Amino acid sequence: xxxxxxxxxxxxxxxxxxxxxxxxxxxxxxxxxxxxxxxxxxxxxxxxxxxxxxxxxxxxxxxxxxxxxxxxxxxxxxxxxxxxxxxxxxxxxxxxxxxxxxxxxxxxxxxxxxxxxxxxxxxxxxxxxxxxxxxxxxxxxxxxxxxxxxxxxxxxxxxxxxxxxxxxxxxxxxxxxxxxxxxxxxxxxxxxxxxxxxxxxxxxxxxxxxxxxxxxxxxxxxxxxxxxxxxxxxxxxxxxxxxxxxxxxxxxxxxxxxxxxxxxxxxxxxxxx
Amino acid sequence: xxxxxxxxxxxxxxxxxxxxxxxxxxxxxxxxxxxxxxxxxxxxxxxxxxxxxxxxxxxxxxxxxxxxxxxxxxxxxxxxxxxxxxxxxxxxxxxxxxxxxxxxxxxxxxxxxxxxxxxxxxxxxxxxxxxxxxxxxxxxxxxxxxxxxxxxxxxxxxxxxxxxxxxxxxxxxxxxxxxxxxxxxxxxxxxxxxxxxxxxxxxxxxxxxxxxxxxxxxxxxxxxxxxxxxxxxxxxxxxxxxxxxxxxxxxxxxxxxxxxxxxxxxxxxxxxxxxxxxxxxxxxxxxxxxxxxxxxxxxxxxxxxxxxxxxxxxxxxxxxxx
Numbered sequence: 045x046x047x048x049x050x051x052x053x054x055x056x057x058x059x060x061x062x063x064x065x066x067x068x069x070x071x072x073x074x075x076x077x078x079x080x081x082x083x084x085x086x087x088x089x090x091x092x093x094x095x096x097x098x099x100x101x102x103x104x105x106x107x108x109x110x111x112x113x114x115x116x117x118x119x120x121x122x123x124x125x126x127x128x129x130x131x132x133x134x135x136x137x138x139x140x141x142x143x144x145x146x147x148x149x150x151x152x153x154x155x156x157x158x159x160x161x162x163x164x165x166x167x168x169x170x171x172x173x174x175x176x177x178x179x180x181x182x183x184x185x186x187x188x189x190x191x192x193x194x195x196x197x198x199x200x201x202x203x204x205x206x207x208x209x210x211x212x213x214x215x216x217x218x219x220x221x222x223x224x225x226x227x228x229x230x231x232x233x234x235x236x237x238x239x240x241x242x243x244x245x246x247x248x249x250x251x252x253x254x255x256x257x258x259x260x261x262x263x264x265x266x267x268x269x270x271x272x273x274x275x276x277x278x279x280x281x282x283x284x285x286x287x288x289x290x291x292x293x294x295x296x297x298x299x300x301x302x303x304x305x306x307x308x309x310x311x312x313x314x315x316x317x
Numbered sequence: 318x319x320x321x322x323x324x325x326x327x328x329x330x331x332x333x334x335x336x337x338x339x340x341x342x343x344x345x346x347x348x349x350x351x352x353x354x355x356x357x358x359x360x361x362x363x364x365x366x367x368x369x370x371x372x373x374x375x376x377x378x379x380x381x382x383x384x385x386x387x388x389x390x391x392x393x394x395x396x397x398x399x400x401x402x403x404x405x406x407x408x409x410x411x412x413x414x415x416x417x418x419x420x421x422x423x424x425x426x427x428x429x430x431x432x433x434x435x436x437x438x439x440x441x442x443x444x445x446x447x448x449x450x451x452x453x454x455x456x457x458x459x460x461x462x463x464x465x466x467x468x469x470x471x472x473x474x475x476x477x478x479x480x481x482x483x484x485x486x487x488x489x490x491x492x493x494x495x496x497x498x499x500x501x502x503x504x505x506x507x508x509x510x511x512x513x514x515x516x517x518x519x520x521x522x523x524x525x526x527x528x529x530x531x532x533x534x535x536x537x538x539x540x541x542x543x544x545x546x547x548x549x550x551x552x553x554x555x556x557x558x559x560x561x562x563x564x565x566x567x568x569x570x571x572x573x574x575x576x577x578x579x580x581x582x583x584x585x586x587x588x589x590x591x592x593x594x595x596x597x598x599x600x601x602x603x604x605x606x607x608x609x610x611x612x613x614x615x616x617x618x619x620x621x622x623x624x625x626x627x628x629x630x631x632x633x634x635x636x637x638x639x
Contacts, residue, residue: 151422160393160418164417166382170387170389174387174388174390174392174393177351177390178390182394182395201380201414204380204382204383205383207380208380
C-alpha cells in the first residue's frame, strides 16, 4: 500500500467497490447503500495510499488503524478490505446471511481483521482515541482514522471524545465526517441541523479541513495535511453525495436503508460499468 | 485460612482504598497498565496511580461513555486499561459502550472498576448508589465479575484481574470494612472460599455482607445452630461446585448482598441450586426499591443488610427445611 496510484486506477477501483456495494446489498435484500456509496473515495484513498497496513499481517502492531463509526456503511469497508486481500471477494454476496463473516454491522467475532465492532452510533471516535493513545505510549508511528456519519455526530459521546482529543493533543488521529446531508428520517438539516459544522469542530480545538469527499486529489492533500498537523487532532469534513454514483440513489433519503430491487441493481450496474 | 475465624473482625481499609494502593503496585510491575478516570480520582483512589504514573493516566472529564470506549481502544492497542468511576456511573452510563466495545468483540482486555457500590455510601443518596451493577455486569457475555469483601482480597483481585486476559468488572465500596483474611490466603477467580465451618445452613455473601454473615454465624451459634459461611467474591463465573456442596451438606442457603435481590448473586445461586441440588433458600438484599440519604450504618440497618437480618433469614430457612 502507500504507493500513489494513477488517478484513473483509483477511479476504476471506486467503481468496482460501488458495484460490490450494490450487488451485495441487493443480494442481502436489506442494508444501507446510500452511506456506503458516499464513503467510497475516502476509503479507497485511505486503504490504497494513505494507511500503512499489510493485509497479509493484519495484526501487525505498528499498522495504521481504521474504525468505521458509522457501522451501517460496512458494505464499503468489507468491499475495500476484500479488494485489498483481507477477506474473500467472492464471499461479499453473503452479506447479512447466517454464518457470513460480512455481518450486518462490523463484528470482529466474524471478521477479526476489523479494528472494532461498531454499529451503535457515537462510539467509534472514542475507540479510535484509545488506539491512538496506545500507539503514542508505545512510541510507534501508528495513526488512527475514524469515519463518522453526519447523523452519527448528533450523539453526545462524539463531543465528549472531541473534547478529549483536543485536550490530550491526540495528533496521531484523524476523523472524517462523511457529510452526505441525509440520515434515516430525512435531511440532516431537518432532523437536527449540524451547522455551523466546521466552526463547531474548530471551537472544540480541532484542525479542520473542509473538502469535496469525492475528489481524490483533495483527499490525498487533506490526509497529508492531517499527518503534518502537530499538537491537535484533525477532522476532514468531507462534503459528499449520499448514494453517489447511482443516479436514482443520489440525494435520495429512501436509499439510506433500503436495498435496491433486482431491476434497480441492473440499472445501477449499468451506470457503474 | 481466614484471619478471624472465631468471629474477631478488626476494622480495615475500604475496598476502594485497597484497590487504589494495589493499582500503584500493579503499575510498578506492569508498564502496560494504564488508567482512565472521569473526575473522581480522589474518590476511586486512582489519584495515587496518577501521581506516580502521569503519562499512563488519562483524565477523561465527566464523560463515562467516552471513557469506557477509550479504554476498549487502549486494550485493542495492547494496553491493560483500568477504567474507574463510581459504579453507578460507569455501569449505567457506560453500559452500552461496555456491551458493544468490550463484551461482544472477543477478548477485549478491559478492566472496569466501580467504587461506591451499594447503599453504604450513605449521605449522597440513591442517585450515587449502585444497586444494580452486578445485574448489568453479569449480563455482559464474557465478563468476569468480582466483588471482594475486604482489603486483602481486593488487593489480590486487582492483580488477578490484570493477569486474566479479558474483560473484568471489579466492585468496590466506600466505607471501611472489617478485615476477613490474613495475608496468606490464596485467591482464584471463580472460586468461593469457606470461612466458617457449619452443617445446618450455609450463609453465602459477597462484599461487606461477608463480615455480616460471619457475625450472623456467631449469633446462630448462640442458638445452637451450626452455620457455614462462604465468601463468593467471583459472581461470574459462579463456583457452582461450592454451591452444590453447600446445598448437599447443609440443605439450606441464605445469600446476602448489598445489591438489589433482583439480578444479584442470590438469583444466580438459586439457578445453580435448581440445576444441581434443590434446597431451601432465603435472600437478604435490597428489595425492589432505592435507598435514601443517611449514615451508612443507618441505611444498612433500615434496609436490612445486617447480621441480625441474615440470622433471621437463616431461622426462616431452617423452619422450612424442617
